[in-house]
Amino acid sequence: MHADIFVDDKYVTSVRIGKKGQIKIPKRSTIAKNLMKLATSQNDIQIFLKDF
Numbered sequence: 928m929h930a931d932i933f934v935d936d937k938y939v940t941s942v943r944i945g946k947k948g949q950i951k952i953p954k955r956s957t958i959a960k961n962l963m964k965l966a967t968s969q970n971d972i973q974i975f976l977k978d979f
Contacts, residue, residue: 933973
């Protein structure tokens, strides 16, 4: 299963969901750094699930 992450209706990334239902993004990646900055602001973060 995959998930698309949007912040204020703008596409950020697509990630894979693990067997236990967790989304894992390495802390030092550029995507994680951008998400951390966006999470501290008042922006809406939306996650849409996709099943292939």
